[in-house]
Amino acid sequence: GENVEQHPSTLSVQEGDSAVIKCTYSDSASNYFPWYKQELGKRPQLIIDIRSNVGEKKDQRIAVTLNKTAKHFSLHITETQPEDSAVYFCAASRTNTGGFKTIFGAGTRLFVKA
Amino acid sequence: DAGVIQSPRHEVTEMGQEVTLRCKPISGHDYLFWYRQTMMRGLELLIYFNNNVPIDDSGMPEDRFSAKMPNASFSTLKIQPSEPRDSAVYFCASSGRGRGNYGYTFGSGTRLTVV
Secondary structure, eight states, X not given: OOOEEEEOSEEEXXXXXXXXXXXXXXXXXXXXXXXXXXXXXXXXXXXXXXXXXXXXXXXXXXXXXXXXXXXXXXXXXXXXXXXXXXXXEEEEEOOSSSOOOEEEOOOEEEEEXX | OOOOEEEOSEEEEOTTOOEEEEEEOOTTOOEEEEEEEXXXXXXXXXXXXXXXXXXXXTTOOSTTEEEEEEETTEXXXXXXXXXXXXXXXXXXXXXXXXXXXOOOEEOOOEEEEEO
């Protein structure tokens, strides 16, 4: 079945450093790749997304890259701040078929040390 | 918009009891999803609806779980009878795919504890 693998499971960085989280997906028909941030005890919230016709997208300190051939996509956070500490989930979804199901990765717990 | 609204926020119940979780999606969103989150299994899709019609319920663990969406503004997830292994946070999410908005807006979740 469809699967999304996410690495690393835990990431600890110093404030101001960059953080990179990587995901791979198995369903070659996936064409939409969102990233969600979940703070402790809160709901997951969409922070950025990318569609399969785009290779890179940036929004201030966060960026996402997509390699469709390799079925890889990554989240990059620059100049990390303590408030970036959270669990980040990648996901893959088909949007152009009858179904609309999003498969989530297992999550990466990011710690930003002040 | 108030976002996706779930109730109750917390539920503690005894094994064998019936539990009903409620969700009000964002007005105009045509997709509604029920997810379960645990440390061991992460975010699992249980069922999703499109325009109030169940599309995929393959993630529903067993017959003890059922979900309904009687209208565009309300959905329920029912567990009967509940078991301790059902303890988890249950999230409802909605999406406006019909408008080209594919991202999910999650509710605050219901933390269910079955003792």
